[in-house]
Amino acid sequence: MTDESGQPVVEAVVQVAGARGAATDSSGRFAFQDLPAEEYRLEITHVAYHPKSVLASPGSPLTIVLTHRSIPLEELGVIARTAGIPNERPSFSLVIPRAAFEGQSITLPEILARTTGVQVRSLGGLGAFSTISVRGSSHEQVDVRLDGISLNAAQGGGVDLSNLPTSHIGLIEIQRGAGQGSGGLGGTVHIRTRAPESSSYDLFTSWGSFDTRAMNAMVGRRSARWRGFLIVDYAASDNDFHFLDDNGTEYNPRDDEITKRRNSDLVSASLLAKSKHTLTDSRSLSVHQTLFWKHQGIPGLSNNQSSDARFDTFRSLSEVVYEDASFLGRTAATQSLYYTHTDGSFSDPLGEVGIGRQDNDDRTQSWGWRSEIRWPWSSGHLFRWSSEVARESYDPTAHIQLITPLFAARRWKLETSGGGDVSLGKVGVWSFRGQIRRLSSRLEGRNPFAFSPQAPDTLQTRTFTGIHSGIRLDLSKTLSLKGNVGRSERAPSLFELFGDRGGVVGNTRLRPERALTWDAGLRYESGAVSVEAVYFDHHYDDLIQFFQTSQATSRPHNIGQARVRGLEFTHTSAREPFTLSTNYTLQDARDRSDIPSQRGNTLPNRPRHELSARGTASLGPFTARYNYAFEDGNFLDPANRRPLSSRHIHGASIGWVVGGRLQASLEGRNLTNTQVHDVWGYPLPGRAWFISLRNAP
Helix, strand or coil: CEECCCCECCCCEEEECCCEEEECCCCCCCCCCCCCCCCEEEEEEECCEEEEEEEECCCCCCCCEECECCCCCCCCCCCCECCCCCCECCCCEEEEEHHHCCCCCCCHHHHHHCCCCEEEEECCCCCCCEEEEECCCCHHHEEEEECCEECCCCCCCCCCHHHCCHHHEEEEEEEECCCCCCCCCCEEEEEEECCCCCCEEEEEEEEEHHHEEEEEEEEEEECCCEEEEEEEEEEEECCCCEEEECCCCCCCHHHCEEEECCCCCEEEEEEEEEEEEECCCCEEEEEEEEEEEEEEECCCCCCCCCCCCEEEEEEEEEEEEEEEEEECCCEEEEEEEEEEEEEEEEEECCCCCCCCCEEEEEEEEEEEEEEEEEEEEECCEEEEEEEEEEEEEEEEEECCCCCCCECEEEEEEEEEEEEEEEECCCCEEEEEEEEEEEEEEEEECCCCCCCCCCCCCCEEEEEEEEEEEEEEEECCCCEEEEEEEEEEEECCCHHHHHEECCCEECCCCCCCEEEEEEEEEEEEEECCEEEEEEEEEEEEEEEEEEEECCCCCEEEEEEEEEEEEEEEEEEEEEECCEEEEEEEEEEEEEECCCCCCCCCCECCCCCCEEEEEEEEEEECCEEEEEEEEEECCEECCCCCCCEECCEEEEEEEEEEEECCCEEEEEEEECCCCCCEECHHHCEECCCEEEEEEEECC
């Protein structure tokens, strides 16, 4: 099975007689066992291609060609299909293909913020530090992976989504709930980079408010047994937007004034290169290389802006992947070796952002080996097994302080997991998964707390487990009932275990954070209309919080509990030339810790109500889009004394095709110029305009 360019179509779902099914391998091939000798109709589906129906007879060769389809951004609520079974998995997942955002001036945090059950928090402006929360979790509790490689550093701090250019992304999958990924208590985000394509090119450029400019180019080549591509990306912005500054007196509006954001500029560049060589009909070898660099100002809080604080980031990720689609018969096996290198440099010569003057460099390196096996042990049933061995090192350097404020540390990780999908025939699907992780963390270097009773140990070794099970029952051809339960653990970060060399004393006796989650819901799908309603309930135990132990030091302890429950509603419909999509989340996120001043309070940055609606109209060469987002008021702090107001954000765009190949668009964001503040009072941009051009093959 191939596409129009002759490239194999991988993981397309093929059904026979509406019941039995299979999935295509990396060569685009599929097979059925023990079929009677008669003619059958095959129903073929894939998220990136138009569905197709063909007639076939056992023993007769068959060539199938699928055509690509465009999926507008409004249709984000697509349930992920799993290779090897004919039906959808029980988990509540969202798949966002590249076609949903290609050619638009949009960032990864903005894409994720429009999806059900997801909140994105940003420090404001293009390229600012942005993290994700799924169903009320903390950003530390979301597992973010790039091509299967975890981006959650052992040092901690969450994953900065702004460092992942959309020009590199081919597919995004969001799984909500614990136990479904590789340790994410709230959920897992899988980001897949673009696959090597046929000989082609793609050029995109945009310019807009605050002197924001971006450009990326892709060049692809292929031969009989080789294909590869190179993507180069550039982005920059002054980020000098105007915002409402309360001058640090939030209860006195008389001194509020409109101020320009300072020291918020940035420039970034990135490169993605991929090469895939087909060794045999079922074996291939791929090499991936990603480089990313960013230089940006750190503006500080809205009422205390900095002038000279800067932060530089450099990341390199290298991977070699070997795939065998016929390992031991029908089993598909993947082996990969990877190496990552990340440098961070923070300079605050005037002490405007942190405590005192700082000039620090941090280096994180990791390497690992991953193995994955998929075994279709009978028609409609699929077993998966994966393992990973990885080592990560963290080395800080201080250029002003006599002693670096952080410890050097090392961490070994051994992880193995197994599970499968069992087809229940016309009744539905049962899914299960189990995971074991073994972590060994070691502190290195001189310990200034060595003579203190609070001094951390230098070594900790722990074992963590996770489990997930789910079921989908088909009530009719258009209505299904789905339910999931999962339990997972998060290992304390190196910062929490070993602290720093100044204000934070580590605690190697920390227990892992734990989550017990379950959800249940109904999904209706008929033609171009889909509706999904889900109830979820997440319980978090042993939350890690910091307590002050003296005037100058603090130490983390396991004292917290939290419960997050709510409803998720998703609707998508399409009737040419219109499409409409709506997402609504009702969320009750409560602190259940033993701290009297916080027990029963709303968890910070978890709004109770969130609503988004998007519509598209395509008329000839023109495409018009409108989007609306509402977020209920919430709080910035655990004591619920720093409120955030509700926000209504409107946006619209119009695009048109010129000469059949040149695509142009004009986009307006935050059209009502709503003044919005995010994490710890950081202001976000007001009204902004962008124009973009794309020259595609």
